[in-house]
Amino acid sequence: METADVVIVGGGIAGLVAARELAEEGRSIVVLEAGERLGGRTWTDRRLGRDLEMGGTWMHWTQPHSWAEVTRYGLEVTRGPRAEETYWLAGDEVRRGNLEDFMGLIDPGMTRLLEETRTWIPRPDDPLAVEGLERVDELNIQQALDALDLSEDERNANEAAWVGHFNGPLDQCGFVSALRWTAAAAGSWHLMHEASAIYRLKHGTGGLVASIAEDSGADIRTSARVSRIEHDDDGAVLTYGEGRQIRAGHVIVTLPQNVIGQLPVEPPLDERKTLPSEEKTGSQGVKAWIRVKGPIKPFFAYSSQHHPLSVVRTEYLGEDDAVLVAFGADAGRIDVNDVEQVTEALRTWRDDLEVLETTGHDWMSDELAQETWLIQRPGQFTRYHAAQQRPEGRLHFASGDHANIWAGFIDGAIESGMRAAREIAGPVR
Numbered sequence: 001m002e003t004a005d006v007v008i009v010g011g012g013i014a015g016l017v018a019a020r021e022l023a024e025e026g027r028s029i030v031v032l033e034a035g036e037r038l039g040g041r042t043w044t045d046r047r048l049g050r051d052l053e054m055g056g057t058w059m060h061w062t063q064p065h066s067w068a069e070v071t072r073y074g075l076e077v078t079r080g081p082r083a084e085e086t087y088w089l090a091g092d093e094v095r096r097g098n099l100e101d102f103m104g105l106i107d108p109g110m111t112r113l114l115e116e117t118r119t120w121i122p123r124p125d126d127p128l129a130v131e132g133l134e135r136v137d138e139l140n141i142q143q144a145l146d147a148l149d150l151s152e153d154e155r156n157a158n159e160a161a162w163v164g165h166f167n168g169p170l171d172q173c174g175f176v177s178a179l180r181w182t183a184a185a186a187g188s189w190h191l192m193h194e195a196s197a198i199y200r201l202k203h204g205t206g207g208l209v210a211s212i213a214e215d216s217g218a219d220i221r222t223s224a225r226v227s228r229i230e231h232d233d234d235g236a237v238l239t240y241g242e243g244r245q246i247r248a249g250h251v252i253v254t255l256p257q258n259v260i261g262q263l264p265v266e267p268p269l270d271e272r273k274t275l276p277s278e279e280k281t282g283s284q285g286v287k288a289w290i291r292v293k294g295p296i297k298p299f300f301a302y303s304s305q306h307h308p309l310s311v312v313r314t315e316y317l318g319e320d321d322a323v324l325v326a327f328g329a330d331a332g333r334i335d336v337n338d339v340e341q342v343t344e345a346l347r348t349w350r351d352d353l354e355v356l357e358t359t360g361h362d363w364m365s366d367e368l369a370q371e372t373w374l375i376q377r378p379g380q381f382t383r384y385h386a387a388q389q390r391p392e393g394r395l396h397f398a399s400g401d402h403a404n405i406w407a408g409f410i411d412g413a414i415e416s417g418m419r420a421a422r423e424i425a426g427p428v429r
């Protein structure tokens, strides 16, 4: 049977970073990726005449692992145009102003909602450190917002901002995720907002993925879906592809929270790793790219979690067209490839936009992802986080989903890939 020192299940960013870190130590590394491409939930694809990010996009210098990669590979960072107009809803009424007006409206709510951030998460790199966090973790973010007793305008606006961040119905998303994001941004909600949604790689995440893969020198196999892992004290045998087998001294499993429970492992994994797959994540939404006829002024628009598209903004401006990026809380409620449905969704704010083309990837129906960016349900963080990270014999686990600092982000994927590699190889000397 073929052998390797380490076999990595999944060629997303966590898996590729782990491969690079271990290959530097001179081990034989094989990456088995089920899909036909690398990058997992990051995917730069040519659509609507531009290179668009179907998945993970924005990153920031407050994200230490992402920024180290930006520096390492000399990647250029850019941003979309600044919004000149902002739309939001107060009940069914459309309000219009500039982005500062909207930010001013949500500021008191955001400040109160997040005022205990540093009490509960003083160290985002050690997010379970404070005793009693499980009580806070029972709250969903809708309950936390309702407790503020905001005016209707403020409540609508704050809910809209959070549904943009959390990509799911607010009563299914844990409040602790809001605290963790804000803790990672040193307690500032403004910085958290900037870190999660403004700056992106000029040449796409595809360039980053290719750089890490090439740098790793690992034996990377695509269309190599792992269907079974049997492990013992000495290593593991993985079955993949059309029944091929490989023996590994160590394995790193990088599957998303909603997927890992579906992989047969013998002896079985700690159920705190597999139960979250059954319970599912709180995030369950969509991301759409929409080309509209131009010229238009760049704009930002927020509706609510009950609308098919909750957040829309201009990301690229052409001379006679513009490309908008949009998010909705429920992938089942809109087909982002259907021009009519998308046009109808945009009418929430404006009926003057002519939609030329629209596209997106349905991550919720993609069996290799089954989620977008991770937002856990109430209780999942304190119940499962430590167990999700913990090695089991020769099996190790990496995923942006259970990173410490920026869980659910590209940064978290890099952090977790580094950690799993160091568990196997020990500290770099």
Ligand SMILES: Cc1cc2nc3c(=O)[nH]c(=O)nc-3n(C[C@H](O)[C@H](O)[C@H](O)COP(=O)(O)OP(=O)(O)OC[C@H]3O[C@@H](n4cnc5c(N)ncnc54)[C@H](O)[C@@H]3O)c2cc1C
Pocket: 009, 010, 011, 012, 013, 014, 015, 032, 033, 034, 035, 038, 039, 040, 041, 042, 054, 055, 056, 057, 058, 059, 196, 197, 224, 225, 226, 227, 254, 255, 256, 259, 263, 286, 287, 363, 368, 369, 371, 372, 373, 374, 398, 399, 400, 401, 408, 409, 410, 411, 412, 413
């Ligand atoms: C729509 C969307 C928007 C996002 N926006 C942002 C953003 O703006 N900024 C940000 O930082 N993050 C964002 N994210 C999150 C970010 O993309 C992810 O957190 C990160 O890419 C996760 O990397 P990973 O390697 O942990 O997991 P993944 O990328 O999911 O990698 C897991 C890999 O395992 C493979 N796989 C699955 N099953 C098997 C199997 N049985 N055998 C072998 N391989 C298998 C998958 O194909 C995949 O390649 C977004 C994600 C989505 C989907």
